[in-house]
Amino acid sequence: MTKGPAPRAARVWDWLTGKHSTKSAYWMILGPTLALTFIGVVMVLSASSVEYIGGAGSFASLRSQGLYAVIGIILLFWMGKWKRTTYHKLAVVLLVASIVLLVLVFTPLGWEVNGNRNWIRVAGFSFQPSEAAKLAFCVWSAYALSQKFKYTGYGKKLLVPVVLPFGAVLVFFVALGRDLGTVLILAMIIAVVLYLGGMRGIYLLGTAAVGLVFVTIATMLSSNRMLRIQAWLGQCDHASDPCYQYEQGIFALASGGWFGLGLGQSRQKWSYIPEAGNDFIFTVLGEELGLLGALLVIGLFITLGLGMFRVAYNTTDHFVRIATGAIMTWLLGQAFMNIAMVTGLLPVIGVPLPFISAGGSALLMAILAVGVVLSFARHQAHELQQNTQSETTEPKVKESVQSRQ
Template sequence: MSRSWQKKPTGFQFPSLMGYDKPLLFVLIGLLLYGLVAVFNSSIVTAFRDFGNQYHFLRDQAIFLSIGLVLMFSISLIDYHIWYKLAIPLLFITLILLLSVFIPGVGIHVLGAKRWLNIGFFTLQPTEFSKLVLVIYLSAWFTYKERGRFLPFLLLLGLVIGLVMLQPDLGTTVIISSLAVVLYFVSGIPVIHILVLIPIGIVVVGLLAISAPYRFARITSFLNPNQDPLGASYHVRQILIALGSGGWFGVGLGKSRQKYAYLPEANTDSIFAIIAEETGFLGAGLLILAMAFVAYRIFYLARQAPDRFGQLLACGIGSWFAIQTLINLGAMVVLLPLTGVPLPLISYGGSNLISLLIGFGILLNIGRQSKHK
């Protein structure tokens, strides 16, 4: 593999001119900036109500975005092969972080969920970073084909999923399981393994879904939104009201009615419903097309990657982005039950945004090296 890309450039060069995939980078930046607008529009009411400052969530998201962009551009300048060497240490650190949420005084418990760590200036959600770390580890592991890895793969996946479900977090469980199976499949395993994995996954997710009353209620409300309209079906019905109110062209930017405490999680999991209400089918459709283009471009980079590790790494990050996007949008248009999964690049949240931008930094480096292979 050629190392010409490592030659020191003469003079100052802005990062976007140093061999990056410009179509991906420009659309990505556009989505991130629009995400700031969407977070502000969807959170202005609750921010003023809860904090007395309508810019509270916008300010936080701008900070998260700034940190994420610095990390993304910094990591994009680092040879992605370093992640092969760091795969095992990162996995152990992630497992420790997933366990740390259960330590009193360290983990933060909210409404029965134990998903966050208090690190002083920042609230960290380890499950978000576990997606990226699992992609890195599996990509490194699957770079070289070996026999007899089916059982170890199941044991590792079971360990990570078990720690995530103890928190509990079904949405992240589905994402992790799906992207792990995708990576296992593209690594060139026998088809019989996939035929075994799929029914196992369906049974496990099904059992987890009905094991808790609130998760079972989400399924029943998905199947029948008119059942218990002020209870289990309330969230779904408010989503449908937002989508219906938007029509073709929307009610106007900043003029959403559902954000006035009618729609739960308006600036996080349900932000797409607010976008559809304000910009209509046209605006929501353009957003979906932009997200689809990002996913397409990631998988394009995966095909162009210089080596097998780069291909698997890009494919894993692309699967993470695509699966999470599909799960969120599927729930917002009532094609899937609600799972509490944020919309990538758009929804409010630090851990989700920063971990994704770290992943995009790795992708940009793969793209740079692809042009010089």
């Protein structure tokens, strides 16, 4: 047997892609999702229990987050049994529904939070349509391209209808609500969908450069966003103290040490960190559970991403590959942006940490997105198992025929 770096690299690649394991992707997706959801509910309770929100009591966030978590997990297992054709039938419906919800944000049903108009509130219940738009676009764009490839061929004429008009419509309404963080996430999803659809990298780089110009202009036109950029660069000489949130988050992470202060023992969550239960919940997690707890959460996200990568790699179905890649980009890209934001690697953008941050609609949509990929993984494992069984039975049939002859 040949030894050296090449065989080792081949073995590592086989492990990464799950070549010799038919069911590993399923469990690598399901396990981290359940663990992250559980950690998120616990951390929302810990981070939000010290504040009375609107007189609803310390456990208001727990009741809301826990309810959405239970509903999401029930739907997760239900969706995990769906066939691909079910998503084909729902793709257009999901897209149209998400556009309608985004339009409703600018009616009297719309609700503004922290300067961003991106919520709908009806009968005491609130929902964030931009979260539904992410999931709808991931499923619909994959379906649209998979159908288009049947007639135009792989990698041809991708801009219509993925970017124009539907991708542009979603980005327009989200940007109209001044939610720049979600705009960036949608742009990432669109770029990955186009790349997986066969668009050349040079075109994507050119588009990214143009998009960067627009983001820069949008940032310069907003005094609040400019303050965040200045705070990221260390320019804190302003009456509003733009560095306060970031500095308090760093204090929380630093005081956690290796093992943390203990669950529920955070000091900075006592009104020192703005949005402690939402965008900056990772700092509270690091303070209470320490560096090891923070690394555990990061490891769960990496495992979830690896499971999704195995699903996308081990398929020949364009719909499965593109949808899985888009959802993986959404969840892992948003997690990276949030963690980089609270650790100072990026400016404060205002994106929640998937599964962990408070917010029922964000949690529900993230779980449902995993449910889509989980159904792919389940059917893929079944197909691979059937193929393996047929390959093993074929030689036996041939041997029996030869022995009879």
